Amino acid sequence: MTNYIPRPGRQTGQTISWFTPTTEFSNVCCVYCGVTLHGPCAPESDKEHLVARNFVPTGTMKSPAFNFIFRACRVCNSRKADAERHVSSVTLFNSPSRFESAHVNEIALRKGKSDFHPNKKGVLVQDAHENLTIRGAFGPMSVSFGMVGPPRLDIHKTGELAFSHIQGLFALICTEDYQDPLKMRLLPQEQFIWYDWYTYSDWGNPQAVEIAKRVNSWECLANIDSAEGYFKATLRQSDEGLFWALEWNQYLRLVGGISLSRMSVFEGLPDEGWMATPEGRMRQNIPHDTDSDQLFSGVVSQSE
Numbered sequence: 001m002t003n004y005i006p007r008p009g010r011q012t013g014q015t016i017s018w019f020t021p022t023t024e025f026s027n028v029c030c031v032y033c034g035v036t037l038h039g040p041c042a043p044e045s046d047k048e049h050l051v052a053r054n055f056v057p058t059g060t061m062k063s064p065a066f067n068f069i070f071r072a073c074r075v076c077n078s079r080k081a082d083a084e085r086h087v088s089s090v091t092l093f094n095s096p097s098r099f100e101s102a103h104v105n106e107i108a109l110r111k112g113k114s115d116f117h118p119n120k121k122g123v124l125v126q127d128a129h130e131n132l133t134i135r136g137a138f139g140p141m142s143v144s145f146g147m148v149g150p151p152r153l154d155i156h157k158t159g160e161l162a163f164s165h166i167q168g169l170f171a172l173i174c175t176e177d178y179q180d181p182l183k184m185r186l187l188p189q190e191q192f193i194w195y196d197w198y199t200y201s202d203w204g205n206p207q208a209v210e211i212a213k214r215v216n217s218w219e220c221l222a223n224i225d226s227a228e229g230y231f232k233a234t235l236r237q238s239d240e241g242l243f244w245a246l247e248w249n250q251y252l253r254l255v256g257g258i259s260l261s262r263m264s265v266f267e268g269l270p271d272e273g274w275m276a277t278p279e280g281r282m283r284q285n286i287p288h289d290t291d292s293d294q295l296f297s298g299v300v301s302q303s304e
Helices: 074-094 101-110 154-172 206-215
Strands: 010-012 015-017 046-050 069-075 130-138 141-149 194-198 219-226 231-238 240-248 254-259 276-277 278-283
Touching: 010 206, 046 074, 046 231, 069 074, 069 154, 074 154, 074 254, 154 194, 154 219, 154 231, 154 240, 194 206, 206 240, 206 254
Parallel strands: 015 069
Antiparallel strands: 010 015, 046 069, 130 141, 194 254, 219 231, 231 240, 240 254, 276 278
């Protein structure tokens, strides 16, 4: 009998693959739900790209861009694809890169006029703007004015996609042998913490800046800049758990952790500057300082 030698996956450029056309030689479990993909009773499964080529602008995933390819059951694959379609449409439509690249602008406009917003029945993303009313009073005089905001992301689809991306990276980093169910490491949902998200105009948010400072000294397990900067991800580790951050289409950043308990990195953060209004509250967004941006500045130490 030939002894099996565990493999981390086939690597082409920066792409790592656990997928083969033959199911029995691909990853044994679905990275997203953990269902067994080998054997006669296994569900149908498909080739899955952690970063879908249509999620980022066309042409940006050329080698040597990082990606992770594996098998996923069709139920999970379909659910993630639905979330990707929505998040891609809104993030690209709102991305500042539209004003810097005619190619990106063309893709954003095409997505905006072909994808319906899940929270606005029959409304295309390009027409799903938010109408906001600001009211205030100055002595005996009251004022009211309206503003038009950009299309908003559906929070459930956004959270689901973030969880899927971090599930994939967690499995890739922590799995010892993807063909052995006892040596595959999958991320349970109860350990996933999504703290907050920040649009491009608010990347200088005082809480986001403070979180980046706090985790700057943590051990960096992964720091990914792929698709020509349209997909970024980082994973860092300390005694209290893992910290993760994602950046999508140069528009949205999300941060969170992986732990069974509360993480102090998300506690005692600076005030964001919210002001009370008759309609609720509001605050001014703070652009980020590119010179001091530390969120994706980690360096992965090379094991000997």
